Amino acid sequence: MRATVTTPDFAAPTACPPTCTACGLRTTGAFSPATQEQLLFLESFRVGTRPMAAGQQIIPENRLGTQLFTLYDGWAMRYKTLSDGRRQILNFLLPGDFIGLQQELTDNATHGVEALTDVLLCVFPRDRLWEFYQQDPRLGYALTWLSASQERIVDENLLTNGRRNATERVAMLLVQLYRRAERLGLAADGSIAFPFTQQHLADALGLSLVHTNKTLRRLAQLGLHVIRSGRLHMVDPRGLETMADYYDRPLGNVPLI
Amino acid sequence: MRATVTTPDFAAPTACPPTCTACGLRTTGAFSPATQEQLLFLESFRVGTRPMAAGQQIIPENRLGTQLFTLYDGWAMRYKTLSDGRRQILNFLLPGDFIGLQQELTDNATHGVEALTDVLLCVFPRDRLWEFYQQDPRLGYALTWLSASQERIVDENLLTNGRRNATERVAMLLVQLYRRAERLGLAADGSIAFPFTQQHLADALGLSLVHTNKTLRRLAQLGLHVIRSGRLHMVDPRGLETMADYYDRPLGNVPLI
DNA sequence: CGGACATTTGACAAGCTTCAAGAGAAGTGG
DNA sequence: CCACTTCTCTTGAAGCTTGTCAAATGTCCG
Numbered sequence: 001m002r003a004t005v006t007t008p009d010f011a012a013p014t015a016c017p018p019t020c021t022a023c024g025l026r027t028t029g030a031f032s033p034a035t036q037e038q039l040l041f042l043e044s045f046r047v048g049t050r051p052m053a054a055g056q057q058i059i060p061e062n063r064l065g066t067q068l069f070t071l072y073d074g075w076a077m078r079y080k081t082l083s084d085g086r087r088q089i090l091n092f093l094l095p096g097d098f099i100g101l102q103q104e105l106t107d108n109a110t111h112g113v114e115a116l117t118d119v120l121l122c123v124f125p126r127d128r129l130w131e132f133y134q135q136d137p138r139l140g141y142a143l144t145w146l147s148a149s150q151e152r153i154v155d156e157n158l159l160t161n162g163r164r165n166a167t168e169r170v171a172m173l174l175v176q177l178y179r180r181a182e183r184l185g186l187a188a189d190g191s192i193a194f195p196f197t198q199q200h201l202a203d204a205l206g207l208s209l210v211h212t213n214k215t216l217r218r219l220a221q222l223g224l225h226v227i228r229s230g231r232l233h234m235v236d237p238r239g240l241e242t243m244a245d246y247y248d249r250p251l252g253n254v255p256l257i
Numbered sequence: 258m259r260a261t262v263t264t265p266d267f268a269a270p271t272a273c274p275p276t277c278t279a280c281g282l283r284t285t286g287a288f289s290p291a292t293q294e295q296l297l298f299l300e301s302f303r304v305g306t307r308p309m310a311a312g313q314q315i316i317p318e319n320r321l322g323t324q325l326f327t328l329y330d331g332w333a334m335r336y337k338t339l340s341d342g343r344r345q346i347l348n349f350l351l352p353g354d355f356i357g358l359q360q361e362l363t364d365n366a367t368h369g370v371e372a373l374t375d376v377l378l379c380v381f382p383r384d385r386l387w388e389f390y391q392q393d394p395r396l397g398y399a400l401t402w403l404s405a406s407q408e409r410i411v412d413e414n415l416l417t418n419g420r421r422n423a424t425e426r427v428a429m430l431l432v433q434l435y436r437r438a439e440r441l442g443l444a445a446d447g448s449i450a451f452p453f454t455q456q457h458l459a460d461a462l463g464l465s466l467v468h469t470n471k472t473l474r475r476l477a478q479l480g481l482h483v484i485r486s487g488r489l490h491m492v493d494p495r496g497l498e499t500m501a502d503y504y505d506r507p508l509g510n511v512p513l514i
Numbered sequence: 515c516g517g518a519c520a521t522t523t524g525a526c527a528a529g530c531t532t533c534a535a536g537a538g539a540a541g542t543g544g
Numbered sequence: 545c546c547a548c549t550t551c552t553c554t555t556g557a558a559g560c561t562t563g564t565c566a567a568a569t570g571t572c573c574g
Contacts, residue, residue, distance in 0.1 A: 080416045082502050088419040090412050102405045102412075110409055133398045137390035140397035147401055148359045151408040152367055154415060155347050155359075159337045161418040162345040162463030166562070197520065206419030208563050213522060245339050423530070454552065465531050470554060 019043055023256070025072065025096055028185045031256035032142075041135055042257065047123040052115045054195070059100060061112030066126050068100040070257060074119035075195055079203070080111045089204035091153045092116070094180055096256050098146045100126065117195045132257075142255035149254060156248075161206040164244070169205040170215045172244035174225055178234050183251065194232035219243075276300055280513070282329065282353055285442045288513035289399075298392055299514065304380040309372045311452070316357060318369030323383050325357040327514060331376030332452055336460070337368045346461035348410045349373070351437055353513050355403045357383065374452045389514075399512035406511060413505075418463040421502070426462040427472045429501035431482055435491050440508065451489035476500075 018024055020043040025031060034042075049072065052058060058076060059065050076093040090111060093099065099113050099121070133140035153176075160172050181192040202212040219225055224240050226233040234240065275281055277300040282288060291299075306329065309315060315333060316322050333350040347368060350356065356370055356378070390397035410433075417429050438449040459469040476482055481497050483490040491497065 078412075080412060082416070082420060083504070084502070086420040088416040090415055101401070102409060111412060130394075130398065133390070133394035137387075137394060137397055140394055140401065141387065141390045144358070144397065144401040144404055147404045147408065151404065151411060152359060154408060154411050155335075155337060155368060158347055158411060158415045158418060159339070159345040161415060162460075163339060163343040199520085203419075209520095210522090210564075211562055213520095214562095217522075245341070247340070456552085466553095467532075467555090468530055470552095471530095474554075 020046065025184075025256055028183075030183050030185070030254060031096060032253040034256070038136060038139065041139070045124055045128065045131070047125055050121045050123050052119045052121065054115055054117050054119070056115050056119075057112060058115055058119070058121065059103065059111075059113040062110075064103055065100065068098070068124040068126050068129060070122040070124075071095055071097045071099060072120040072122050075116040075193075076113055076119055077116055077200070077204075078111050078113050087203045088206065089200065091150065091157060092177065092180075092204070094186075095184055096254065097150070098143070098257055101143065101147050116200070117193075139257065142257055145255050146257065149251075157204070166205075166207055166211055166215045167218070168244050169207065170201070170212065170219060171224070171240045172246060173201060173205060174219075174232060174234070175237065175240050175244055175246050178232065178237070179248070189233075190235075190237075191231045191233040194227055194230055277303065282441075282513055287440050287442070287511060288353060289510040291513070295393060295396065298396070302381055302385065302388070304382055307378045307380050309376045309378065311372055311374050311376070313372050313376075314369060315372055315376070315378065316360065316368075316370040319367075321360055322357065325355070325381040325383050325386060327379040327381075328352055328354045328356060329377040329379050332373040332450075333370055333376055334373055334457070334461075335368050335370050344460045345463065346457065348407065348414060349434065349437075349461070351443075352441055353511065354407070355400070355514055358400065358404050373457070374450075396514065399514055402512050403514065406508075414461070423462075423464055423468055423472045424475070425501050426464065427458070427469065427476060428481070428497045429503060430458060430462060431476075431489060431491070432494065432497050432501055432503050435489065435494070436505070446490075447492075447494075448488045448490040451484055451487055 021039045078090040081087045278296045335347040338344045
């Protein structure tokens with residue numbers, strides 16, 4: 001059992017999200033524009049919204065749910081575990097990320113999805129996924145896009161786990177999380193909400209908790225970052241990028257479903 | 258520069274693959290059936306076929322090609338490298354795997370694809386990918402499916418790299434490669450062609466070459482497998498599965514494009 | 515204030531990497 | 545056809561990174 005993580009500085013989920021035509025996420029500028037018609041279709045398709053508390057399983061491992069989700073607000077993670085409990089976090093999910101696509105397509109829940117903060121989800125019926133493709137090929141294209149861009153992140157995480165040392169791994173993760181959150185307008189004064197325990201970081205990086213802690217401390221003492229009261233402050237983002245051998249071209253607009 | 262690897266026991270690529278309507282891969286039973294109409298569309302879409310020699314770059318890292326491919330025959334790999342040359346193999350590609358989807362969608366070649374054996378590719382024009390979705394939503398759905406099932410493999414590799422020890426990693430890789438090849442009818446007498454150097458295995462597993470070698474030797478001495486003259490013989494598949502904490506439900510039919 | 519976590523540190527052990535060097539295999543050219 | 549070159553595989557030894565164990569401190573919350 002993992003504890004519930006509260007989210008002190010994180011913008012509280014809007015109690016009730018707006019309709020798709022007035023979706024709060026689309027104003028961030030991070031997503032490709034959609035036609036009014038597409039928005040109306042999405043809205044008709046959407047079962048509703050659902051809040052979930054931090055620590056809850058959005059999709060339990062090895063079980064096949066009946067719903068698909070778009071993460072509207074908050075943080076979540078995809079993970080896999082071995083039979084003896086060792087856990088690997090595959091990637092972290094931010095607002096706009098689509099949840100459940102892999103399970104639907106491979107007909108097999110091979111990983112779990114857990115809310116890291118209190119979360120707000122847009123809910124879609126799983127068995128009607130196919131209608132996206134029929135309704136408007138552009139929506140199908142968008143789904144492939146979303147799937148591919150998640151894979152891009154997992155690819156990078158695999159490189160990190162396989163070939164970066166502990167220092168590089170931690171630096172990489174901090175840079176990535178900051179960049180992704182910043183893109184969504186979640187950064188303020190060079191800092192973002194940081195609702196992760198060091199165990200989360202360790203499980204994402206393939207390191208032990210203790211070693212993750214020591215590495216984090218070293219980077220902090222070098223003046224590269226500060227983590228305090230649930231926020232990550234990027235003191236020297238360039239330094240972290242160099243340390244991580246970080247290289248990424250800026251991401252274009254992402255579709256949102 | 259990596260050497261050219263010959264493929265002694267591997268079925269030689271058909272000099273010229275048949276038309277899509279008589280595609281040799283569809284007889285394996287591993288792929289979902291397609292309608293005659295879809296096959297004709299694919300055929301009209303296909304630019305042609307291209308053989309490539311082992312060691313050649315199908316898609317160079319950090320470059321954006323103008324073509325998409327289906328691997329028709331042979332083995333390939335997707336990989337990423339750090340600036341100092343450390344390489345991580347993301348996954349191995351077998352016949353039926355689609356190549357280049359991520360680049361197209363994220364408009365950014367973030368990984369390279371290299372032929373491990375002599376290879377035969379079906380070539381499609383990159384800039385017409387969109388037509389798949391317009392022509393027949395089922396084709397778009399199939400593309401998402403292919404993307405998601407590659408991600409499933411990368412997810413598993415990330416778990417392996419992050420949370421399995423050296424012995425488990427090697428066992429896992431052997432089991433996976435065997436299962437995937439077997440599924441395509443490439444296994445004979447409990448063995449498959451194995452065109453990998455130990456450096457490939459090391460780069461896929463996030464291990465050093467030396468440690469990979471020692472681990473392989475240990476598993477071989479335990480009577481779990483034999484690698485000889487370019488073939489992997491699974492002497493004790495169950496033993497390897499147990500050692501790897503391998504768990505996977507049988508895969509249903511995969512779409513083929 | 516007490517309990518449950520999360521973070522931090524030190525000491526020690528172990529797994530994995532690096533270095534080095536020889537043996538085997540495979541392609542190349544005279 | 546054999547010598548030469550270049551990979552690949554194999555093994556031993558030493559060192560370093562990372563993991564494990566243990567315990568103290570800090571923090572949040574009822």
